[in-house]
Amino acid sequence: MELSVSRKIHTGLQDPSYINPLDTLLACRALCDLFRPSGSGIAIFFSQLKDELKKQKDMRMFAPANAAHLAISPDYHRCLPIELHSQADAFIRYLHELPSKSPVECPQCGHPRFRLEAMPNLRLPFYRCAVCNKGFNCLSKNPFSGYGLMHLWSAYGQYLLAGWPMPNVAKAMGISPSTTWRWIKPCRAVMAKEFPALYHWWSARQDRTDLEPPPHIAAQAQMFLSGLEHLLTTQQAVCSRCGSLDMKRVDERRPNFYCSGCSSTLSLLRGTVLSRLGYPEHWLGFAQGVINGESVVDLQRRTGLCGPACKRWQVRITQMLEQQGHTELIRWITWLRSRRVKEVNDFVREGGQLEAVTGSRYSADSNRRFSVPPKRLRSGTEDISSNKSGTTLNVPTVVG
Secondary structure (H helix, E strand, O other): OHHHHHHHHHHHHHOHHHOOHHHHHHHHHHHHHHOOOOHHHHHHHHHHHHHHHHHHHHHHHHOOOOOOOOOOOOOOOOOOOHHHHHHHHHHHHHHHHOOOOOOOOOOOOOOOOEEEEOOOOOOOOEEEEOOOOOEEOOOOOOOOOOOOOHHHHHHHHHHHHOOOOHHHHHHHHOOOHHHHHHOHHHHHHHHHHHOHHHHHHHHHHHOOOOOOOOHHHHHHHHHHHHHHHHHHHOOOOOOOOOOOOOEEEOOOOOOEEEEOOOOEEEEOOOOOOOOOOOOHHHHHHHHHHHHOOOOHHHHHHHHOOOHHHHHHHHHHHHHHHHHOOOHHHHHHHHHHHHHHHHHHHHHHHOOOOOOOOOOOOOOOOOOOOEEOOHHHOOOOOEEEEEOOOOOEEEEEEEOO
């Protein structure tokens, strides 16, 4: 019986989820009877047992509640410059070690002498200064003082540096969205104090005061825009039927070609996500707006298209980026777009008013014009036209 119980407690020490208080008590009683003749052996055993149980308790205390889901952490290096990778790693390490870090001095008077007080039911060790007699713990006068779920702080820091939107962070970590919003303030304070270079670069992008991407993402954006511009302006193509290089471009706006040798036509957009997509003169500007993380309304102001069309174009541009393997650029766009939505919400909440979406989808030098239908009469430039009954109607004309 003693041997089976001993094996059970040994298995329990290796697997914390297997430990049962009743099994632990039975094992201790059995081992007391086994080592009763030698007091030193039982003392050594109980000291080792105490240390192992304390170690397993700390592991359960600081382990994530949904560790299986957080095993795949986001790659926060993707959206950061290479020279800031070491500071980002140090920031995540700081958040991980913060709850278990021992203080070096009293946060009230700065004296290095203090004592550990045994107080039950506390999540952190409690200390008392030998000079001012003030009590404190390792988080006293720290920006994270009073915040819970300490085992998730380092994981939250990784999502924050990776540019994840707060609702997605809350869903990935299994916590409430309000908690993710509250944790931004202490993370900013710690980053600004301990890692100023990282904070200066990250906060400028988080607050959208500087939209310049890191060099490797800027290279991907430039490669994508250059490829799109070359596709729209190229004057050469190879005939897919006869292989002739003597093809003539027949459309100024779209890359459509005609082969005089076999009398066939060729479109470089055929079979791509840009096929049958109108207004190619707006593609470059629209793609630049998507890279800047602009919202759908911003893209409407940029191109003059309607909301559904801008959403459809946004999906097409994202599909092109995925096909070309620009994963870091896609993550960067997601970060800037989420911050743009937050920026607009805060602006409207503070009483600001956004400008109305105006403009034309036609270029400035285009001769095409479009009019507002008679049912949507508005004040503006009046144009005299007649209806079916012979009377005149004032129809405003909008010049593109």
